[in-house]
Amino acid sequence: MEDEVIIGLEVHVRLLTKTKLFCSCENREVEEPNTNVCPICMGFPGTKPMLNEKAIELAALAALALNCKINKTFSFSRKVYFYPDLPKNFQITQYDAPIGIEGELMLLKAGRKIRIRRVHVEEDPARLVHVGGDITSASYALVDYNRSGMPLIEIVTEPDLKTPAEAREAVATLALVLGHIGVCDPSAESAIRVDANISLAGGKRVEIKNITGFANVEKALLFEIARQKQLRAMHIEIEQETRHFDEIKKTTSSLRTKESEEDYGYIFEPDLLTYHITDSMISSLAPALEELPSKRISRLISKYQIPENYARIIIYEGKNFADFFEHTADIFEDRIMLAKWSVGDLLKCLNYNRIDVSQAKITPQSYAEFLSMIKSGEITERLGKELIKEFVATGADPRRLAERYKNENFENLDLTQVIEATIKENPKAVEDYRKGNQKALQFLIGKVLEKTNNTADPKKIRDMLNARVAQ
Numbered sequence: 001m002e003d004e005v006i007i008g009l010e011v012h013v014r015l016l017t018k019t020k021l022f023c024s025c026e027n028r029e030v031e032e033p034n035t036n037v038c039p040i041c042m043g044f045p046g047t048k049p050m051l052n053e054k055a056i057e058l059a060a061l062a063a064l065a066l067n068c069k070i071n072k073t074f075s076f077s078r079k080v081y082f083y084p085d086l087p088k089n090f091q092i093t094q095y096d097a098p099i100g101i102e103g104e105l106m107l108l109k110a111g112r113k114i115r116i117r118r119v120h121v122e123e124d125p126a127r128l129v130h131v132g133g134d135i136t137s138a139s140y141a142l143v144d145y146n147r148s149g150m151p152l153i154e155i156v157t158e159p160d161l162k163t164p165a166e167a168r169e170a171v172a173t174l175a176l177v178l179g180h181i182g183v184c185d186p187s188a189e190s191a192i193r194v195d196a197n198i199s200l201a202g203g204k205r206v207e208i209k210n211i212t213g214f215a216n217v218e219k220a221l222l223f224e225i226a227r228q229k230q231l232r233a234m235h236i237e238i239e240q241e242t243r244h245f246d247e248i249k250k251t252t253s254s255l256r257t258k259e260s261e262e263d264y265g266y267i268f269e270p271d272l273l274t275y276h277i278t279d280s281m282i283s284s285l286a287p288a289l290e291e292l293p294s295k296r297i298s299r300l301i302s303k304y305q306i307p308e309n310y311a312r313i314i315i316y317e318g319k320n321f322a323d324f325f326e327h328t329a330d331i332f333e334d335r336i337m338l339a340k341w342s343v344g345d346l347l348k349c350l351n352y353n354r355i356d357v358s359q360a361k362i363t364p365q366s367y368a369e370f371l372s373m374i375k376s377g378e379i380t381e382r383l384g385k386e387l388i389k390e391f392v393a394t395g396a397d398p399r400r401l402a403e404r405y406k407n408e409n410f411e412n413l414d415l416t417q418v419i420e421a422t423i424k425e426n427p428k429a430v431e432d433y434r435k436g437n438q439k440a441l442q443f444l445i446g447k448v449l450e451k452t453n454n455t456a457d458p459k460k461i462r463d464m465l466n467a468r469v470a471q
């Protein structure tokens, strides 16, 4: 019998605030190590944390989006452990009263809901940079405290996930939901980090730490299931342990054994007051909840009159892409054309360059200009499909791009000569066309277009071909 697989996730999400959780340092990645720090996030003796209210708002928003019950009164705890990433030797987190409990998340592909156990707020520890290898093989480690004190929420699911693919879908869905309502920016590096707990039915639980990337969540779990099944087949007991996922080798390796929540000391955080979430704060979050993916899909359909499948793709690409679409729709009237190009060639080029639309140098203005050039017939659709590649990759002015392309190519070439050459090279197609075969005409038009690098007007080619072949 196949062993049943049981998976639960702890997803750490960096909140989109301006400043860190307990100090006024900026909440953004800074390249130069240890420059975005202050005595509070460095944990100097005598410093006291000041709670960032925006982080609480975003955490409450996330909890509401996940249909959690909200703990309107909560406090913070110190999770005590000794590790170089933690300057105070404790992490400020929420233990007995998390901000949200008992929520749920709908997985569309899996076709069912999974339960969310809790959503709580905590500070990020510092970042360890392992030199000369990964965490298991490096000769030494450097500590960068820039990340120390950045605001996170940790979302803990019940062990309801049954396959690595479902776990991947759960993380991707969380990223989508939290991205659209402005809780986090999933396109930012390490904005979402996952610890995955996995066991085979009746076996001990293994935790894989710190996985980034949706695909890696699936790969790490696939490897771990295979490893555990192999041990079981050899009648070797699976140890309860924490493992590390190697992104390059796609394998996991042991970090430490028999660690559990009881190994940490939790004590009340006396430097922070008990906090109350007011009803007015909750009602102020209502507009953001209108941006949940399902609601935003409906809005896109009714506001721009675009087909549902386009609206779905646009929303499922994430907030940045949907925002880009809407900003372009404000200035470009043909929304169907806009939607079609966006989910087609634009997306294809972004994926090819492996960039988010926010990282591409194109703007809603330049994209709208590019589309109007096609709509007005200034450039052909086929040339548009060529130009968009460079347009997305470089962000160059589309009008200049088209001019340069035409100059470099066949604008000045005599179309009559190109047609003569094409007829000469394809006698069979010409013969077929003379017999009335329309496909042969299409074929010939295609050949001529190819020779002009898609710069010539297909209608003009058709007319000229017709006249020439009829002779």
Ligand SMILES: [Zn+2]
Binding pocket: 020, 023, 024, 025, 036, 037, 038, 039, 040, 041, 042, 149
């Ligand atoms: Zn600071």
